[in-house]
Amino acid sequence: MKLGVNIDHVATLREARYRGRDHGEPDPVEAALVAEKAGAAGITAHLREDRRHIIDRDVRRLREAIRTRLNFEMAVVPEIIQFALEVKPDIVCLVPEKRTEVTTEGGLDVVSHEALIRDTCSRMRDAGIEVSLFLDPDPRQVEAAARTGAGYIELHTGAYAEAFDRKRERNVEIERLVAASRQAHGIGLKVNAGHGLNVRNLPLLHIVPHLIELNIGHSLMSRAIFVGLPEAIREMLAVMAGYRG
Numbered sequence: 001m002k003l004g005v006n007i008d009h010v011a012t013l014r015e016a017r018y019r020g021r022d023h024g025e026p027d028p029v030e031a032a033l034v035a036e037k038a039g040a041a042g043i044t045a046h047l048r049e050d051r052r053h054i055i056d057r058d059v060r061r062l063r064e065a066i067r068t069r070l071n072f073e074m075a076v077v078p079e080i081i082q083f084a085l086e087v088k089p090d091i092v093c094l095v096p097e098k099r100t101e102v103t104t105e106g107g108l109d110v111v112s113h114e115a116l117i118r119d120t121c122s123r124m125r126d127a128g129i130e131v132s133l134f135l136d137p138d139p140r141q142v143e144a145a146a147r148t149g150a151g152y153i154e155l156h157t158g159a160y161a162e163a164f165d166r167k168r169e170r171n172v173e174i175e176r177l178v179a180a181s182r183q184a185h186g187i188g189l190k191v192n193a194g195h196g197l198n199v200r201n202l203p204l205l206h207i208v209p210h211l212i213e214l215n216i217g218h219s220l221m222s223r224a225i226f227v228g229l230p231e232a233i234r235e236m237l238a239v240m241a242g243y244r245g
């Protein structure tokens with residue numbers, strides 16, 4: 001199981017002080033290079049429509065600088081689709097986006113927007129970009145995802161992470177993730193997962209089969225404040241090493 005490091009919050013910190021300026025620290029690209037050196041298999045960045053953290057220039061610089069895979073999280077809107085086609089990340093992860101949300105709240109509603117998502121997948125594939133769909137562990141969404149031409153889904157682990165300290169709810173969420181991953185794998189989709197994961201809730205997630213990559217941001221950056229980013233990543237990789245698929 002590989003680790004994709006989400007570096008959005010490095011930009012969040014920079015924007016807190018330097019919003020609207022063309023310089024400032026900390027630099028998310030520098031963080032990406034540090035993450036790669038510490039063992040990250042990929043770098044994830046979300047260019048939100050409101051540019052609250054990552055800005056266009058960051059993505060272009062990441063594309064040039066990193067040596068692993070660039071996973072570009074994006075809303076399915078014309079401006080960002082155009083940007084992705086131009087910058088050509090290795091993979092895009094399509095997410096729903098609301099301006100008022102603090103973080104991505106739910107998975108993509110593929111059932112209601114199947115035609116648009118299918119069209120976006122086909123444009124990305126024509127440009128040589130792989131596509132992942134960020135989904136709640138819902139069988140109807142997984143089934144619809146398989147019809148869009150996306151190669152991957154990323155299972156939204158947020159509900160699991162939120163329920164982690166309530167055993168009964170947590171077990172329900174784990175079962176949903178297990179079932180969704182089995183279903184997706186069975187119909188030929190590759191499965192990633194992410195949102196709200198940390199060293200405490202990760203060991204139990206090992207029961208979910210077929211996971212290829214986890215995308216983790218907030219807990220890594222929070223831990224990095226105290227022990228540094230390389231050490232935070234090493235700690236996470238050590239927990240992930242227990243995964244048997």
Ligand code: PXP
Nearest residue numbers: 104134194195196215216217218
């Ligand atoms: N995957 C997706 C699609 C996300 O939107 C996010 C949050 O930006 C993450 C993974 C990482 O979540 P967290 O920052 O809670 O680790």
